Amino acid sequence: AQRVTQPEKLLSVFKGAPVELKCNYSYSGSPELFWYVQYSRQRLQLLLRHISRESIKGFTADLNKGETSFHLKKPFAQEEDSAMYYCALRGGGSQGNLIFGKGTKLSVKP
Amino acid sequence: KAGVTQTPRYLIKTRGQQVTLSCSPISGHRSVSWYQQTPGQGLQFLFEYFSETQRNKGNFPGRFSGRQFSNSRSEMNVSTLELGDSALYLCASSRTGVTNEQFFGPGTRLTVL
Numbered sequence: 500a501q502r503v504t505q506p507e508k509l510l511s512v513f514k515g516a517p518v519e520l521k522c523n524y525s526y527s528g529s530p531e532l533f534w535y536v537q538y539s540r541q542r543l544q545l546l547l548r549h550i551s552r553e554s555i556k557g558f559t560a561d562l563n564k565g566e567t568s569f570h571l572k573k574p575f576a577q578e579e580d581s582a583m584y585y586c587a588l589r590g591g592g593s594q595g596n597l598i599f600g601k602g603t604k605l606s607v608k609p
Numbered sequence: 610k611a612g613v614t615q616t617p618r619y620l621i622k623t624r625g626q627q628v629t630l631s632c633s634p635i636s637g638h639r640s641v642s643w644y645q646q647t648p649g650q651g652l653q654f655l656f657e658y659f660s661e662t663q664r665n666k667g668n669f670p671g672r673f674s675g676r677q678f679s680n681s682r683s684e685m686n687v688s689t690l691e692l693g694d695s696a697l698y699l700c701a702s703s704r705t706g707v708t709n710e711q712f713f714g715p716g717t718r719l720t721v722l
Binding site: 542543544545585596597598599600601602 | 612642644651652653654657665667699701710711712713714715
C-alpha cells in the first residue's frame with residue numbers, strides 16, 4: 500500500500516536550532532516525493548521536490564531509498580519557518596495523485 | 610497571474626442534500642486535482658481531471674463526482690451529503706500533472722448539518 504507517515508504532529512524548536520521534520524513512505528515503485536508547506540492563513544504551496552535536489556528557504560531533503568525516508572532539514576530555524584509541513588508522495592497510475600502525510604506543525608520560538 | 614480560485618468559499622448544507630463546488634485553474638493549466646482535508650484523515654486525493662477526462666481517482670464513494678470543462682474549469686459534486694463529508698475541499702492545478710508544480714486554491718469549507 501502507498502502511504503506517507505509523518506510521526507510528529509508537533510515539533511517545537513528555538514530560533515537558530517537545527518530542525519528535522521521526519522517523513523517515511525511506503526511505495527513499491529520508484530517514488531516521487533515532495534514537501535508542501537502551509538503558513539498561517541496562506542494556501543498550501545510546494546516547498547521542494549526530491550527530483551530537483553534544491554534548497555529552498557534553507558531547507559533540504561534527501562531521498563533515502565534504503566530507509567524509505569525523505570526527511571526535511573534546516574540547519575538554523577527561523578521564526579518565519581513556523582508553519583504546517585506536509586510530506587507527499589506521487590501515487591501510482593497517471594499523474595495528479597498526491598498522497599499526503601498527516602502533517603507536522605513546526606513552531607519556532609524566539 | 611491570477612491564482613487558483615474556488616467558489617463558494619463557505620457552504621452549509623444539511624444531510625441528504627447535494628452540493629457542487631467550483632474550481633478555476635491558473636490560465637494555461639490543464640490538470641485539476643481535488644482533495645478533501647479533514648482533521649482526522651488529513652489530505653486525501655479525490656480525483657484528477659486533464660483535458661476534460663478523469664485521469665485518476667481516489668478511494669471515495671460514487672457520491673463524489675466531478676467534471677472538467679473545455680476551459681479547464683472543474684466542478685465537483687457530492688450527492689446525498691453525510692455528516693462526515695464536512696471538510697475543506699481543495700483543488701490544485703498544474704500544467705500537465707503533479708510532476709509539474711501543483712498550485713492550490715484557498716479551499717471551500719463545507720459544513721453538513
